[in-house]
Amino acid sequence: MHLEAMLEKVEKPSRYIGGEMNTYMKPIVPSLVRYCFAFPDVYEVGMSHLGMQILYRLLNEIETVFCERAFAPWTDMEALMRENRMPLFTLETKTPLSEMDIIGFTLQYELSYSNILNMLELSGIPLFSKDRSHLDPLIIAGGPCAYNPEPIADFIDAFFIGEAEELLPEFMIVFNEYKAGKIDKEAMLKAASQIEGIYVPKFYTPKYKEDGTLSSFEATDGAPAKIKKRIIRDFDQGFQLESMIVPFADIVHDRAMVEIFRGCTRGCRFCQAGMLYRPIREKKPETIVSNAEKILDSTGFEEVSLASLSTMDYSAIGPVITSLIDRLESRNIGVSLPSxxxxxxxxxxxxEIQKIKKTGLTFAPEAGTQRLRDVINKGVSEENIRSTFESIFSLGWNRVKLYFMLGLPTETFEDLDGINEIGNLGTYLFKQNKPDYMKKNVQVTISTSCFVPKPFTPFQWIGQDSIPVFKEKIAYLRNKITNKKVTYNYHDPETSALEGVFARGDRRLSAVIYEAFKLGCRFDGWQEYFDYDKWQEAFRKTGVDPDFYNTRTRSTDELLPWDFIDAGVNKAYLEREFNRAIKGEVTEDCRLGCTGCGVNVNILDGVC
Amino acid sequence: METLRIMYTKTGYLRFLGHLELMKLFERVFRLNHLPLKFSEGFNPIPKLTFAAPLSVGLSTEGDVMEVQLTEAVPLLDVMKIQFPEGIEIKAARFVDAGPSLMSKVAFSKYRLTFSFEEAKEMTALNPKHRLGELLGAETLLYNKKTKRGGEKSINMLEQIRGVDWVSQSEGSFCIEATLQTGSQGSLNPQMFIDAFFENSIQPTSVEILRTALLYEGDDGALVNLFEL
Structure with missing residues (x-):
């Protein structure tokens, strides 16, 4: 069966056809570097990812490189592809991935690892780096999960740590030498390992103590002992995203996106992104407006979103929004804020931005009591919660969603009671503040997720709650929430437990991922496909104990699998923050005064 | 306010776009070409685009018809220059006076159906010309269709077939053109017709379905291209 006949049989065939507006086609000549940007999840998720849009244009602006895309085929398509022995192909030219020079995976969440193996296997490419030769594509990876690359180190030839805007073009120079036949694969990897920000796992050897913890992590072949993350210093200079691919399919985030700053100064202790993307670098208002107009003029999107980790913290957020609305309102283009x-x-x-339409609102208090919000340094007070409820309800909103995490360090049942009380406060304040014309009833939705401690955060040493403990807490809350106007949703703890294993795992987990993949695991981030029993079987078969990775509390002098990566924040700072957390001491937003995380010294020349 | 009527193609890989995806694409292409779109009033202003008859995912068309409301007229030459992703092309455009909606007037679709067989003798055994005569000569040709209320009703397919013309045949393949009911009075999906044609017989290895025109019924009962309405 050929591709078109398969497309007649699958759900949402537009996922696989390519040819969207602002995609590239280049004449294929032998010297062209064929790069495939691979997203280990389905099209609608991958295409919503801003990093993909950035790298796609960045790479295609290099004349000697042609970047195409591939996503994980949905299970119906995968079945047809396997049945018809059709290899995974790029969307642009429908070329099998095995014919690419480089396949670059983006690592956005740990539960996509099994999809990486599936995509390689569907391409007929050997899964393990050691089994691939110069005839196979080079497999590279980057993204937030690359800050602890060890669980998939056996499969990936090189990891790119940090922001790729400058790093990837630098690497391309080395790769061109290899492509031209001037150096062999080994020499190319050695040269790559000398570029700041590139981690080549084969040049590093982990050794373990009898108790299973790391005893050493040795660099060989002249590779650097520490891999320092790369960043873009000046966000107004260099590459600017001024156009985007316009998907046909209805994707998760189907709109223009303008990144207004990178980094975050809040210092929430559970948040990995807040630590990884330091220091804060803002784009100038005029750059933002110019980026937005250019993207809108080349895509026809009807909405533009101002993206960042904490958009309301942008120093000139008011003027930027006003300026955008002035320009876009007459064209019926909306402005939206992600958080x-x-x-x-x-x-x-x-x-101001939602003049008439009152859609539901979402807020994240994260924890139910002031005590616990101080532990995690979420700078939200009871007064903030109360006054926000009062203003949104008096302005005519009646639906609000509240996000919380279960299993935060030091959590007690009183903190869970606090979650319930915030829900009740919402329904009470609605009655007190709703305008006369409001005829609808209030609807408060409480959603809880299970906390996963992440590397490079103050909680990187702490044991995650076990599945039974999470279940007990969920059951407790379900019982507790009796208000009929409050809906309670929760995430099942099994996926978070697995995420917890890989987030802080080491290289021995590569074997587990391989085994689970062989047992049929795919799309682990999708509730309908996640199969915890298969994962447990994979742990059993490989003799790896998941509790060692997720529920175990580490001592602060333990050598951690990600210690060889320099993310900019000092371990001493994380430890200090951890101690303050346990004591319930808050740390101020570092815009108000440096809190000494070290990024200014480690990554910059002294000042943020 | 001006009504711009467009006849367009949808072929190649773009035949796999769903109807909602197609509508979104038209809106975005119009926006980025700065067409002066007329928006609906109300909380959530949306541009006024109407498509005469949705086409099933996977089917191609050479001449479907849609209309978009503009606040003012624009040169038609500029409209003809609008570029869509490969597979969609504007074939014709004109401004029309306000009148009955495309959806209320469309009555028939003309489909060109091409069937190929693995081996020429399979087709000979089928004797498609004879089969066609047999099919159209039957008294009734009933099939069940799901109703909006969740029930089923029995429909006589023959009443939905305006005519079928023999186009051509070659070694192992033949081509017919079928004019089938489309629109508010009822629609016959070409696949239903094909299923009936090949019921209890050898199946073709490939089927190509191309809608060549949307038609309305003039006062004299003759069929006219909807674009001319």
Whole structure:
């Protein structure tokens, strides 16, 4: 069966056809570097990822490189492909991935690892780096999970740590030498390992103590002992995303996106992104407006989103929004914000951008009591929560979603009671504040996820709650929440437990991932495909104990699998923050005064 | 306010776009070409695009018809220059006076159906010309269709077939053109017709379905291209 006949049989065939607006086609000549950007999840998820849009254009602006895309085929398509022995292909030219020079995977979440193996296997490419020769594509990876690359180190030839805007073009120079036949694969990898930010696992050897912890992590072949993350210093200079691929399919984030800053100064102790993407670097308002107009003029999107880790913290957020609305309102183009803080300023801005339409609002108090919010350094006070409820309800909203995490360090049942109380506070304040015309009833949705301790955060040493403990807490809350106007949703703890294993895992987990993949694991981030029993079987077969990785509390002098990566923040700072957390001491936003994380010294020349 | 009527193709890989995806694409292409779109009033202003008859995912068309409301007229030459992703092309465009909607007037679709067989003798055994005569000569040709209320009703397919013309045949393949009911009075999916044609017989290895035109019924009962309405 050929491709078109298969497309007639699958769900959402537009996922596989390519040819969207602003995609590239280049004449194929022998010297062209064929690069495939591979996203180990389905099209709608991958295409919503801003990093993909950036790298796609960045690479295609290099004349000697042709970047195409591949996503994980959905299970119906995979079955047809296997049945018809059709290899995984790129969307642009429908070329089998095995004919690419480089396949670059993006690592956005740990539960996509089995999909990486599946995509390699569907391409007929050997899964393990050691089994691939110069005839196979080079397999590279980057993204937030690359900060602890060890669980998939056996499969990936080189990891790119940090921001790729400058790093990838630098690597391309080395790769061109290899492509031209001037150096062999070994020499190319050695040269790559000398580029700041590139980690080549084969040049590093982990050794373990009898108790299973790391005893040493030795660099060989002249590779550096520490891999320092790469960043872009000046966000207004260099590559700017001024156009985007316009998907046909209805993707998760189907809109123009302008990144307004990188980094975050809040210092929430559970948040890995807040630590990894330091220091804060803002784009100038005029760059933001110019980026937005150029993207909209080349895509026809009807909405633009201002993306960042904490958009309301942008220093000139008010003027930027006003300026965008002035320019875009007459064209019926909306402005949206991905995240809102619980404070009155956010509500004012919201009022401006959502002039009439009152869709539901989402806020993340994260924890139910002030004590626990102080432990995690989530700078949200009871007063913030109360006044936000008061203003949104008096302005005519009636639906609000609240996100919390279960299993935060030091959590007690009182903190869970606090979650219930915030829900009740919401329904009470609705009655007190709703305008006269409001005829609808209030609807408060409480969603809980299970906390996963992550590397490079103050909680990187702490044991994660076990599955039974999570279940007990969920059951407790389900019982506790009796208010009929409050809906309670929760994530099952099994996926978070697995995420917890890989987040802080080491190289011995490669064997587990391989085994689980062989047992049929795919799309582990999708509830309908996640099969915890198969994963347990994979742990059993490989003799690896998952508890060693997720529920075990480490001592602060333990050598951690990701210690060889320099993410900019000092381990001493993380330990200090950990101690403050346990004591319930808050640390201020570092815009108000440096808190000494070390990124200014380690990555910059002294000042953020 | 001006109504711009467009006849367009949808072929190649773009035949795999769903109807909603197609509508979104038109809106975005119009936006980025700065067409002066007329938006609906109300909380959530949306541009006014109407498509005469949705086409099933996977089917191609050489001449479907849609309309978009503009706040003012634009030169038609500029409209003809609008570029879509490969597979969609504007074939014709004109401004029309306000009148009955495309959806209420469309009555028939003309489909060109091409069937290929692995081996020429399979087709000979089938004797498609004879089969066609047999099919159209039957008294009734009933099939069940799901109703909106979840029930089923029995429909006589022959009443939905305006005519079938023999186009051509060669070694192992033949081509017919079928004019089938489309629109508010009822629609016959070409696949239903094909299923009936090949019921209890040798199946072709490939089937190509191309809608060549959307038609309305003039006062004299003659069929006219919907674009001319």
């Amino acid at each position: 809102l803080r619980l404070d009155s300023f956010s509500v004012d801005v919201l009022e």
